[in-house]
Amino acid sequence: MCIDRTNGEGCYSLLSLFLCLLPFLVKSQMLTSTTTLNVTGEMKPWHKLTFTFSGPATDEAATPSPFSYYRLTINLTHIGASGDRTYTVPGYFAADGNAANTRATGGNKWRCHFTPPHVGRWRYSVAFRRGKNIILDPTLPGKSAGYMDGYEGEFAVKPSDKTGKDGRAKGLLQYVGKRYLWLAGSEEYFLKIGTDSPENLLAYEDFDNTPNHLDLRKQYKSHTKDWRKGDPTWNGAKGKALIGAINYLASKGLNMMSFLTFNVQGDDGNVFPYTSEYSFRIDVSKTDQWEIALEHAAQKGIGLHVKTQETENEFIHGNKHFIVRRAIYYRELVARFGHHPQLVWNLGEETKMPTSLLLAAADSIRSVDPYDHPIDVHTYPDWKEKVYPALIRSDTSKV
Known part of the structure; x- marks a missing residue:
């Protein structure tokens, strides 16, 4: 052993x-x-x-x-x-x-x-x-x-030796019932300063099994120069451009980046954790490569705002198998990426899902997330009154 x-x-x-x-x-x-x-x-x-x-x-x-x-x-x-x-x-x-x-x-x-x-x-x-x-x-x-x-x-x-912007020095990002989220390690409020684009950040040519629908797959070539010796790569020398882009964001003082993990049938259609768009079997090598990039971001002090779906694929897991496939999806996300301290789960971008399903999704995530990461949701401007008040009135304080 x-x-x-x-x-x-x-x-x-x-x-x-x-x-x-x-x-x-x-x-x-x-x-x-x-x-x-x-x-x-x-x-x-x-x-x-x-x-x-x-x-x-x-x-x-x-x-x-x-x-x-x-x-x-x-x-x-x-x-x-x-x-x-x-x-x-x-x-x-x-x-x-x-x-x-x-x-x-x-x-x-x-x-x-x-x-x-x-x-x-x-x-x-x-x-x-x-x-x-x-x-x-x-x-x-x-x-x-x-x-x-x-x-x-x-x-x-043993006590940590990490300081400064390193996410490992700041601890868990928590919802504490206040206007701003709280960093449990550094004991300070978190003011989000980050990117909300590209939402298809993970549609990157160096990730395994990533298609190029609508010619929207990313290369990030201009940031290859920002990669530094000692930074991670995978499968040889792959990943330098995206890792360099993360270095660039960190150098500008940003502390959060937002991205989709599943956008099949959405604006881009190139991001999914599966072996194919509709296989609903996890692609182990691709998600391992995602983790290399996300871990690098976390260590650079960049939190992860994980958008779990787009409005176009809210029901893509099907009616008959919806519960099983969604349970697998959320569990796999938590198991593979939920250990990052500064992480927020987003139930959906531009969502029109009813309150009952949003709360069920939140419960599904909470049932397997040992850190109780904050959970939020995003909808259209003209849907705010249809989505947010019902969530506020519901029996939850964290969505």
Whole structure:
């Protein structure tokens, strides 16, 4: 079994782990002989920790679907003086664990991301369950999927060394019942200064499986010069232009960027997290590449305003399969990107969805989002009175 504490370049045995007094306690008897755990990331507040397990081998197109038949979650409990609090973090199928670079569609890697909000000791347990459409309800017990199911461990989080604009220094962006959102780490109100264009930011030629409908796919070539040595790329030297564009925005002092994650049938039609526009199977390599760019933005102090749909595709998931497909969509977004501290979920751009469906969508996101990120919605100017007052009167304070 291997545990990599920081950068993916080392592998520690349990013996060396204890001899070196690393702050990670492993109960290896809980893992099966065919399962390994690899943990990467800095163990500091608001830094991404990634738990990668070896589990059942499958594929994006497999039957049963790895996106609905298996449910991976980690329950992480902070052992603090003010009482324990548990965060339930959804996981996802990660193909070969390096799909951003290999373009793999299959493999046996399963992954969870967690950004601990507090220093101190953390205890965690893993649930890996299976069953038809088990992702629909986090409370469904299902059956054990074996492998890492039941695995437990502990780790310690030390104080952060990040300062300045780095998002990891500022902490979670929260709605606290006031006019402005609040940064829990730096304890200051957040005044949004960012871009709302291009809304098809992710329609980028260097992302896998991104079409060029209406010749609207982006290149960002003018920003290749803004890429710096040490900045991320993927699949060789891809991504430099978009990463450079993010550097440019950060250099101008912007702290938020807005973008769509799904605009099939919309103005652009080139952005979707699936293997094709209507497959409703997650494209693992493409979403991994999205994460590289979004993580870079977050570290540069740029928050993420995630618009989950356009008005043209509000019901694209179909009537018969709407609930299942929407549950998969929201869970996958949260599992793959919800660990970013400064993030806002937007239920839809120019939406005309009825209040009941907007609230149902918000509840679906909240049911799997351990950080309770702010949720908002956008509509047409002449629809404001039809959408917003009903939400304000509803039994919610966060939409």
